[in-house]
Amino acid sequence: MANKRGLGRGIDALFSDEEDKKEAQVVEKVAPKKDDRNSVSTISLSSLKVNPYQPRKTFDEASLSELAESLKQSGVIQPLIVRAHGKNYQIVAGERRFRAAKLAKLTEVPVIVKDLSDSAMMELAIIENLQREDLNPIEEAQGINSYMKELALTQAQVAEKLGKSRAGVANTLRLLNLPTEVQQLMIDGKLSMGHARALLGLDSQPDMLLLAHRIVKEGLSVRQVEELVRKSANPEKKSSNQGSKSTNIYAEEVEHQLEDKFSTKVSLSKKKIEINFANEDELDRILTLLGVNLD
Template sequence: MNDRKPERRGLGRGLSALMADAYLTPEEPNAPPRRAETHVPIEFIEPNPDQPRRTFDADRLEELAASIREKGVIQPLIVRRHPRKDNHYEIVAGERRWRAAQIAQQHELPVIIRDLSDTEVLEVAIIENIQRADLNPLEEALSYRQLMDRFGHTQEKLAEALSKSRSHIANQLRLLNLPVEVQDFLRDGKLTAGHARAMITALDPIRLARDTVSKGLSVREVERLAQKPRDAAPKAPAAPRSKDADTVALENDLSAALGLKVSIAAKGAQSGQVVVAYADFEELDRICQALSNAR
């Protein structure tokens, strides 16, 4: 009995080779020979039900369909044999081309058939979205997180296989630490990735995000506001000291004499201030007359 555990496939070189066909285009001058492709009737090709990308921009599909009508599908789809239907195939990479080809009323498509497991299909689908689709920053960050959580890949391996810097991947992943409301602004395009990254260390990122959207703040302005020290929050006002009975009685006497609200605030053993409140100029004149008559 063979108890040897199966060797885990590393992302780097293994996946790079797996994706080579999907990203190879005839315009590349030094491209290696492409694996043999075949043509399959379009009705025998089905999308991957676990495809993480659920929405496809209609205008972009129309643009691609127009190109396909003129030049055909230049880049073949990567497919695998359908796990439950004979003579049918499931898309691994290229669903956007498949959708556009249907709009362009193509009858068959060029494909490269690969033998892939369900796990590998999902992995390739996620990475193809990162490389090919017009993802917003949050979708990109979620794709990185899914690759790391589901397949155990590190930031270094992702950077190597996706031809991106490790700092880029790290910065995108930090966006997932933002509150949900701020992430919604980012997903809807109301905030840029630069705005959102500047808010990560802010004392109140939600309020800052709302102000940024309503006032149209620049990234530099957001960075400046986010850098305010955390101890800069206004201190609660000190509770006023209770007044003694003599002071309250004197306030009442003055208020009765003037017909106005009078407040006495002591600031020491023998000092303080008297505040007389008035509602309009007539009441102010009354105060002035009372002070003049007191001379």
């Protein structure tokens, strides 16, 4: 998602930000519709509490500083979405603006108060964040995991709600099987998704951690890590799986990315890619994604 940068963003930065638009769209889907749902109030920053179901744990400091500078000049134009919680209010959507307002030393912000249950608030917060592109993979995995547990959903149900493939959701959740220290390396941007999926081919977490540190130290590519993982497998495992696509981590990575793109099952074998479709409508959708026009 390409966001405009620079202190010259002014009112446009506060009112037309793509992040704000996505928040509003998700709120309208989850929040109950009432006649006063767009009524704007002004409340003290000190009465606002962060969303306990917020999957995002890290916020870009440079982006927050830029927004804070704009807020000093123009104030907060786009209201935050909140819900009443005791004597205070919990932020449903708009935590980035809340943090920037604190940096700008503002004392109050405009809000729209919504009547939301705990489950609706969680669903809104998680979906709104997971539909963005700037969550790191571990935050995404943790958000999906919380979503499933708190609302008792299956992977298939979560995939449908998020517009992702079932395989894509399953493989994102697998990241939580990595050691905590390896997860932190991903959060810090030192390991890629490809590195992580390769590491998951190892049998033990200590081995994953050792290889992860080697990746960072030596700057190993995903292909190099895949080869090291294959060599570390025991002879029995290698012989039983020899020639099998399941041992080819590179092939699995390609399959996962194609399944995410087409939202259907994709199989990759030697010199052949198979894309499954259930009916003519689904075929038309896939052809459109491929840029094929039969008219």
